[in-house]
Amino acid sequence: MRFSLLCIVIIKIAALILGLIGVSMGWALVLFFVPDLWVLYHLFMPGASGLVRTFTRFQTDRPEVWLTIDDGPDEHDTPRILDLLDQHGARATFFLVGERAARHPALVAEIARRGHEIGHHTHTHPAGTFWCSTPAQVKRQLDAATGPLTPPGGVPPRCFRPPVGIKNIWLQCALVARGLICVSWNVRSGDSFARDPQKVAEHVLRLAKPGSILLLHEGAPLHDAVRVTAIAQVLAGLDARGLRCVIPADAQLR
Ligand SMILES: [Zn+2]
CATH class of the missing domain: 1.20.5 (Single alpha-helices involved in coiled-coils or other helix-helix interfaces)
Structure with missing residues (x-):
C-alpha cells in the first residue's frame, strides 16, 4: 500500500x-x-485490495462456505440465529458493532460459547463517514470496540469488516498494528433491501460455491419478513447442496 x-x-x-x-x-x-x-x-469497492489487503474468499478443496452475519448483536434476531446454526451444525462469523455489543454483553458471550467467531465491525458503524475519517477517528473506531467485542475469557477479534465494505486510506496501517485482517465477501445476499426471503436465499444459493464468503445481516433495518427467515432458508439450501458453513483458519486466508 x-x-x-x-x-x-x-x-x-x-x-x-x-x-x-x-x-x-x-x-x-x-x-x-x-x-x-x-x-x-x-x-x-468492497472487494478491492489496493489500499487495504482484503479477503473475498478462502482456500478450500472441500464443499464449504463462510457464512458472515453483520450488524448485530440484536436481542430479537441473534438468539434465533444461534438456534438455527445449531440445528444445521453450522458455524458463522458475527461481525458485531461495538456499541451494540456493549449493550448486550450476554449475547456476545453466547455467540462465543456456541462456537462462533466474533468479528469487528467498528464501534458505531459510521457508514457514511468512515471513508473520510481521520487517523485518530479510525483508531477510535477500532479501539473502542475491542473490549465489548472480546467475550469473557476469550480473545479479541481477528477479522475486521468496514461498514458497508467502504474502507479508509489510513485503515491498512491501523489493522496491521492491531493484528486484524480485513474480510469482505464475494456473495452479497441483498437482504438489506429485500422483502422476500426466498429471493434472498435463491440468490445466495445460485452464487455460493466452495470458498465463498456469504454476507447476510441481522437487526432492525431489515424488513420484518426477511429477518432471520432469509438465514433459515439459506442454511436449509446450503444443506441441500452439501455445502457446510465453517470458519476458515488463518492458513486458508492467503
Ligand atoms: Zn454493517
Missing part, C-alpha cells in the same frame, strides 16, 4: 511539473486526477 501511495505522489508531482513547464495542460490535468479515481475505486 505504501508503494501505491508513493506512486500516486510521484505521478501528481510529475503532473504539476508538466503543468508548470507548460508542456501540455490537458495531459497534466489527466495525470493529476487519474490517481484519485484509482484511490476512490479501492476505497469504495
Whole structure:
C-alpha cells in the first residue's frame, strides 16, 4: 500500500511539473486526477485490495462456505440465529458493532460459547463517514470496540469488516498494528433491501460455491419478513447442496 501511495505522489508531482513547464495542460490535468479515481475505486469497492489487503474468499478443496452475519448483536434476531446454526451444525462469523455489543454483553458471550467467531465491525458503524475519517477517528473506531467485542475469557477479534465494505486510506496501517485482517465477501445476499426471503436465499444459493464468503445481516433495518427467515432458508439450501458453513483458519486466508 505504501508503494501505491508513493506512486500516486510521484505521478501528481510529475503532473504539476508538466503543468508548470507548460508542456501540455490537458495531459497534466489527466495525470493529476487519474490517481484519485484509482484511490476512490479501492476505497469504495468492497472487494478491492489496493489500499487495504482484503479477503473475498478462502482456500478450500472441500464443499464449504463462510457464512458472515453483520450488524448485530440484536436481542430479537441473534438468539434465533444461534438456534438455527445449531440445528444445521453450522458455524458463522458475527461481525458485531461495538456499541451494540456493549449493550448486550450476554449475547456476545453466547455467540462465543456456541462456537462462533466474533468479528469487528467498528464501534458505531459510521457508514457514511468512515471513508473520510481521520487517523485518530479510525483508531477510535477500532479501539473502542475491542473490549465489548472480546467475550469473557476469550480473545479479541481477528477479522475486521468496514461498514458497508467502504474502507479508509489510513485503515491498512491501523489493522496491521492491531493484528486484524480485513474480510469482505464475494456473495452479497441483498437482504438489506429485500422483502422476500426466498429471493434472498435463491440468490445466495445460485452464487455460493466452495470458498465463498456469504454476507447476510441481522437487526432492525431489515424488513420484518426477511429477518432471520432469509438465514433459515439459506442454511436449509446450503444443506441441500452439501455445502457446510465453517470458519476458515488463518492458513486458508492467503
Ligand atoms: Zn454493517
